[in-house]
Amino acid sequence: xxxxxxxxxxxxxxxxxxxxxxYDPPEELMSIPFVxxxxxxxxxxxxxxxxxxxxxxxxxxxxxxxxxxxxxxxxTADEVEGELNAFFxxxxxxxxxxxxxxxxxxxxxxxxxxxxxxPFSLTCGEDxxxxxxxx
Ligand SMILES: [Zn+2]
Numbered sequence: 001x002x003x004x005x006x007x008x009x010x011x012x013x014x015x016x017x018x019x020x021x022x023y024d025p026p027e028e029l030m031s032i033p034f035v036x037x038x039x040x041x042x043x044x045x046x047x048x049x050x051x052x053x054x055x056x057x058x059x060x061x062x063x064x065x066x067x068x069x070x071x072x073x074x075x076t077a078d079e080v081e082g083e084l085n086a087f088f089x090x091x092x093x094x095x096x097x098x099x100x101x102x103x104x105x106x107x108x109x110x111x112x113x114x115x116x117x118x119p120f121s122l123t124c125g126e127d128x129x130x131x132x133x134x135x
Pocket of ligand 1: 069070071072074123124
């Protein structure tokens with residue numbers, strides 16, 4: 001379901017609709033040290049297909065991460081939610097995602113949404129113990 005077939009949507013007159021699918025994210029999208037994805041990325045989005053064959057996709061992504069707390073290195077986990085806002089055009093534009101042959105591949109837009117949603121760190125929520133330095 002990473003593919004939207006514009007020709008099929010036009011043929012079936014499905015100009016609006018929703019998508020829901022799961023995607024196994026590539027590990028290189030993880031930017032937090034000692035942390036990994038612990039679930040697929042769940043994508044829920046609504047699309048609108050316009051008369052000029054451009055398509056707008058608006059929705060949410062959700063996934064879980066686990067690994068070492070960025071402050072105290074204890075094993076911990078968190079859930080991340082991010083926005084998915086993408087506009088696809090049949091010809092490539094500077095700001096938008098392009099597509100060719102009537103088929104949109106969502107991978108680039110979803111990978112971008114994952115990167116945009118990625119927190120800078122994973123923390124366990126506990127205050128780290130005060131570190132005392134001996135003189
Ligand atoms: Zn911690």
